[in-house]
Amino acid sequence: MLHTELTEAELASLHDTYRHLHRNPELSMQEHRTAEFIETRLTVLGIEHFRCGGTGVVGVLRNGAGPVVAFRADTDGLPIEEDTGAEYRSIATGALADGTVVPVMHGCGHDTHVAAALAAAAVFVRERASWSGTIVWVFQPGEETAEGAAAMVADQLWERAPKPEIVLGQHVIPFVPAGAVGVASGSAMAMADSLRVTVFGTQSHGSQPQNAIDPVVLGAHMVVRLQTIVSRELSPQDPAVVTCGTFHAGLKENIIPDRAEFTLNIRTLSEDVRDRVLRAITRILNAEADASNAPRPRVEEIYRFPLLYNDPAHVARVSEALSAELGAEQVVALPPAMGSEDFGWLAESIGVPNVYWVFGGFPADVAAPPVNHSPFFLPELEPTLSTGVRAAVSAIRKYLDGPAAA
Structure with a gap:
């Protein structure tokens, strides 16, 4: 059995990773330092990796024969001046295409996505004996401008990495309570x-x-x-x-x-x-x-x-894994959202299904949590980050064989 509970050291690393990323956001397709940080972490974990799509990073964690599963985390920040007052708030700046210098913050929570993905990768490395197969970790740039997924595909992502049978991903949001996840079946995002x-x-x-x-x-x-x-x-x-x-x-x-x-x-x-x-x-x-x-x-x-379409059969499979990990009462069925994502191009480009879910970033008793793209957007550290890790691990594990061959 794969143990998803984070050790004290892993939880501290998760929080440190998140704070570092939050302090150091970069604009779309300019995520150079972020990519270097991800590469360093993957190297420490012993996961092979390569650059793709400019500032994208792909990690390939091989663990014997078995299915191939891809998991995507987006990496870019937004041209927003942060007003959260957090000790680890961003004071970073960046330049737009026309040269205009603007403040930059992780106003959409992509820092939580990267931190959770890296922590999930660490869990799978630790738990090698309980699974077999291959996980492709896709750290994608340029989601906010719809450039990143297309750039990675054009840079031969799926010729250079093992082709997955499914692509999974997640996003932090304010309208599901922290500790819970939500998933839409069929048309999920516009x-x-x-x-x-x-x-x-x-x-x-x-x-x-x-x-x-x-x-x-x-x-x-x-x-x-x-x-x-x-x-x-x-x-x-x-x-x-x-x-x-x-x-x-x-x-x-x-x-x-x-x-x-x-x-x-x-x-x-x-x-x-x-x-x-x-x-x-x-x-x-x-x-x-x-x-x-x-x-x-x-x-x-x-x-x-593109349209983000969650394959209904795989939504049922992922929801089963999420319910087993978090509790059925913590998994919410959602209607389609009018927000948009370029995530769907990763799976569509090779004709495989995808499932994309959301996890909550604020306690249920917060009456009006700040929305994504707000200068006040700052998810609570816990249980937000741990939920992101547990959701990622449980969903990925649902598609892998196990235990790994000796």
């Missing part, structure tokens, strides 16, 4: 499309609007009209979200500018609904431009996240 829209007009003096085509007014009409796609074109039974996250135009109050720019984020749970929403966006943008006698806008894709 597809996401992010678009940049450039609206073109004709510049003029603010006092002479008759000589202008005002892209601010035109853009405002576009943004308002786009909100009718979900409310008036889709069935209430077809979940979707259309959000305008930024709007920029002009440099001075008495100049009507020649262009405006806004960005959109679209969430959908099926390809059919996604196609209908994107076609409606194009139709509305072009129609509003025509109504203002303006050129058609330029629409550019920023990034896209």
Whole structure:
């Protein structure tokens, strides 16, 4: 039997690892020091490893003949200034693609994911006699920008590492109590499309609007009209979200500018609904431009996240393992979420199933815990981290043979 209980030394190492990662976040696809830290830890554990996808790290723990299971932890931070007041809070900075220097924090909990994965790897090393097979540890960069999974696949992840029969992963969240886990069956997380829209007009003096085509007014009409796609074109039974996250135009109050720019984020749970929403966006943008006698806008894709689909049969298998480890009352069935993940590309690229679950980061008696991507997001150390380790170990172990051959 595999013993999942952490020793006192392992628990201290888990907490130290988490605090180190939390203090030292890095932006997406810039996780150089994080990758070096992970490599050092894998070396100490005696796990072979290689770089993949730039700042991604892959560890391969072989323990005789048997199944191959992959487990993924994402590594990137966010451009957020931390306001938690924690002794180990981040004061790190990083540079965006345009050179802008910004504060960086682990505002989505990826530090907990990496710490839990490394601790889980240590458990499997310690318990070699109780299992056999191969575990592929995927420490993936760039989840926040939907770059990392695709970059690792393009860098021949599954040609260089053993091909798994399943890919597993997890995420810390505020809406499940600490100590509990939640899993959705089927469509688990939404597809996401992010678009940049450039609206073109004709510049003029603010006092002479008759000589202008005002892209601010035109853009405002576009943004308002786009909100009718979900409310008036889709069935209430077809979940979707259309959000305008930024709007920029002009440099001075008495100049009507020649262009405006806004960005959109679209969430959908099926390809059919996604196609209908994107076609409606194009139709509305072009129609509003025509109504203002303006050129058609330029629409550019920023990034896209795939649908995260949890294979129902494997959800049942993983849920059984989680219930045995944590207690059935601590395993919650969840509906689909409109958040997004690029995790699904890892399994989809080789045609194998995946299961992705969440674990709680705050006590049940916290009435309004800070959400992911908040400057106040700081999960409680325990039982959050130990739960992440136990969940990872129990789910992975469900797919391995045992005991290992002598």
